[in-house]
Amino acid sequence: MRVLVTGGCGYIGSALVPRLQEEPAVDEVTVLDNLSNGSPANLRVANLARDDFSFREGDVREYGAVESAMRDIDAVIHLAAITGAASTHEREEETRAVNLTGTENVLKAARKFDVDRVVFASSCNNYGRANQRELDETVDPDPINPYAESKLAAERLLQRYTNEYGIETTALRMSTVYGYAPGIRFNLVVNTFVFRGLTDRPLTIYGDGSNWRPFIHVQDAARAFADAAQRSNRWSELVYNIGDTDENYRIEEVASTVETELDGTIDITYLDDQQPGPSYHVNFDRLADTGFELTWTLPAGVRDLASQLGETKQGIDKGTLSIVRGETHD
Numbered sequence: 001m002r003v004l005v006t007g008g009c010g011y012i013g014s015a016l017v018p019r020l021q022e023e024p025a026v027d028e029v030t031v032l033d034n035l036s037n038g039s040p041a042n043l044r045v046a047n048l049a050r051d052d053f054s055f056r057e058g059d060v061r062e063y064g065a066v067e068s069a070m071r072d073i074d075a076v077i078h079l080a081a082i083t084g085a086a087s088t089h090e091r092e093e094e095t096r097a098v099n100l101t102g103t104e105n106v107l108k109a110a111r112k113f114d115v116d117r118v119v120f121a122s123s124c125n126n127y128g129r130a131n132q133r134e135l136d137e138t139v140d141p142d143p144i145n146p147y148a149e150s151k152l153a154a155e156r157l158l159q160r161y162t163n164e165y166g167i168e169t170t171a172l173r174m175s176t177v178y179g180y181a182p183g184i185r186f187n188l189v190v191n192t193f194v195f196r197g198l199t200d201r202p203l204t205i206y207g208d209g210s211n212w213r214p215f216i217h218v219q220d221a222a223r224a225f226a227d228a229a230q231r232s233n234r235w236s237e238l239v240y241n242i243g244d245t246d247e248n249y250r251i252e253e254v255a256s257t258v259e260t261e262l263d264g265t266i267d268i269t270y271l272d273d274q275q276p277g278p279s280y281h282v283n284f285d286r287l288a289d290t291g292f293e294l295t296w297t298l299p300a301g302v303r304d305l306a307s308q309l310g311e312t313k314q315g316i317d318k319g320t321l322s323i324v325r326g327e328t329h330d
Contacts, residue, residue: 005029005076070110127142155171170228171238179219
């Protein structure tokens with residue numbers, strides 16, 4: 001199997017690419033990335049000098065770049081996207097162009113070259129601010145930001161290309177990702193909280209902290225994409241929620257977990273006048289049918305992340321904390 005990973009220099013890609021290189025069924029890995037957010041340094045765990053690895057610099061908004069990367073490919077894992085859900089209100093046009101038009105370019109090229117499989121990175125953020133719990137894939141999404149709107153529209157594109165052209169597609173609605181990987185993002189709530197805790201800064205919670213979110217470690221996210229790309233017979237549905245029911249947490253519980261695992265007294269600040277963002281408590285029964293299970297829990301992931309970052313704790317420039325202001329989530 002020859003696999004193309006779009007956005008492979010990003011957060012999940014930095015964990016996924018080296019994992020794919022070790023899969024017995026994968027003969028070749030190609031990364032397509034425009035390097036606007038990711039860096040080749042994020043792939044330092046991978047062996048970039050291997051004959052079975054290739055890199056193409058290009059933007060998914062440009063069909064020619066996608067088509068060129070798609071030649072001789074068997075499966076695509078489409079990660080390339082504008083992320084940071086809250087920030088997309090200020091970049092709506094760009095978000096739609098990358099997340100929707102880019103996905104259509106991937107599907108067009110996959111159709112042209114008879115690619116067997118397209119696995120798309122979607123998000124549980126699509127559910128918006130839901131009152132009910134145990135949200136499964138049959139619940140109508142209610143996106144409340146351009147990021148989620150574009151992801152949901154892209155899912156519908158996948159459905160159309162499957163119905164009209166027979167391309168095998170599946171969308172993985174990821175829980176909020178956290179944990180250490182070379183391309184780690186610090187605009188995700190768990191990573192933000194751990195970073196702030198290590199640098200003696202208060203954990204800032206928007207609202208009262210009662211809003212729900214499911215969480216998944218970046219290594220488990222990478223495993224899910226690798227599994228879905230290789231085992232289409234198990235992953236036969238258009239959409240899967242990716243996570244575990246026990247990994248649904250209220251944001252206030254996340255802050256408490258970080259405080260406990262960092263073995264210290266951390267100030268927790270509630271900004272009651274701020275919009276807390278989406279809230280969704282998700283069901284993962286459909287995922288269980290694939291045989292895929294998470295291997296990380298939130299407390300273990302927090303401990304590991306603190307350990308990974310702790311060696312450089314004294315050298316962290318607190319001025320850089322402006323990049324993790326507040327809490328933004330995918």
